Amino acid sequence: MDLRRLPYFVAVAEERSVGKAAERLRMAQPPLSLQIRKLESEIGTALFRRGSRGMDLTEAGQALLSRARAALALAAEGAESARAVAAGRRGRLSVGYMFVLANAVLPRLVPELRRSLPGADLEFVELSASTREARLLDRSVTVALCMPAIRHPEIQAAQIGTQPLMLALPARSPLVRLTAVPVNRLHGRPLIALPRPGEESASSAVAALLRRHQVEMPIVSRVETVHSAMSLVLAGEGLAILPACAALGAPRGIIFKPFLDATDTIEIAICWRRDVDSPLIRNFRKCAERVVARL
Template identity: 60%
Template sequence: MDLKSLRYFVAVAEARSVGKAAQRLHMAQPPLSVQIRNLEAQVGTPLFLRESTGMRLTDAGSALFVRAREALALAHDGYEAARAIGTGRRGRLAVGYMFSLGYAVLPRLVPLLRRSLPDVELQFVEMSAVTYEAHIVDHKVSVGLCMPPIQRPEVASTIVGTQPLRLAMPARAPLARLASVPIERLQGQKLIALPTFQENADMSLVAALLRRHQVTMQVVERVETVHAALALVLAGEGYAVVPECAAVGRPPGVAFRKLKGVNEGFEVAVCRRRDLDSPFVEPFIAAARRALA
């Protein structure tokens, strides 16, 4: 039994006539009569009573009629769902984001996504400097807002913005009295850093900056997230060089200052596996660019 047989059966049952059903289906009457007889043979019992006034369903036919209409409706819904997902109108998108970008970017990004992908289910997953590559590579998220971009052959990265560097320090620290801090003033200071387990971890940008200015800082702690670094800054353990977006939602008692004459920043990228085939990627990239503008 296939959907075509059920469609023919439902048409005859609704029209109560093979001739009228054939007209509705745009086919000749004899082939339709053959289809109905074949279906009755498959079921093993008559489905219609042939009367002078037309075709009337038997009890067995009535039972099949209800379920046949349900089956055709479900099949139609399935086709429409597949088309909607294939054209990017419906579906599910798992979005990973670095914690430091959360407060600053998500309040702008989420409304943009709701407008551009109104029927797409969105799931948001927090990632850290240690876990964000695994989230992308292992399919735990579809796309990720990553800082810095992932440098792996199986991952595609599209730069969507830049976050300037800022120096985080206790508000009571002497350097907090300055509007901007000369980088030379960091010589010999204690540094709270993010992990450098890989060449492209974001500490490499800070390390290169310090080397270029011939400044040496003592790394006293490595943490996975910016909010952990800010907590240790608040505790007086040292300074941290973090993205500007971390200033949104920072704890009271932590001051952010520009580094004088420093124009570098952390690149923010939309990262996803190269083998990901999703119509949601380009709308997401466009929304991320607007949110980070």
């Protein structure tokens, strides 16, 4: 059956007149009558009979009408769905995020995404230094909120903000009495560093800060996440230099202090596969940029 004839059939059934249906469809009456006859020929039975009030449906016509309406509605829905996906308003988006950004970004980002992309199927996945790259490459995550950006030939990164570096120390440390800590006061003190050996150095900004001030801090532990770093700081194992936003998830007993003589920052970026050109990612980026700008 030629499905293009279904709108003609529905119009005649609803108007109960070939003439009125032709006016509604903005076409001449003879071609419309021809299309109805061809449809009846394809199906093999009459769909209309002439009654006192115009064109009446036969039982076969009644059986076809409800299904024809459903088919046309489904086709319209499919077209609208395709337009929504093409415009980035609909689709599946798996959002990876690093723990350091969770408390600062997610409470604002999730409502923004729900409001801006109501048709999107959203999933949120926590990432670590050792999983973020792999989850993007195997496509189990569509886009990732990272700190810092991932450097990989198959991954695209866009900076959307920065966070200042601060010193995380236990409340019992004598440095807590200072409003801001001079970097040279860290010389010789143990450092809890991020990430683990073998990973891209998220601590490169920290290393650059210490190197510029000619300060050496022996690394006593390397961890993947800021909450692990803060736990070791709380245990008295050492100090950590972390993004300011990490303070939002700090346990009681951890104090964050700015540096007196340094304004170093670390980038916040969104990352995705280079071979994925999705308007949904572009819309996600706009939402993330608005949220991070308010941090």
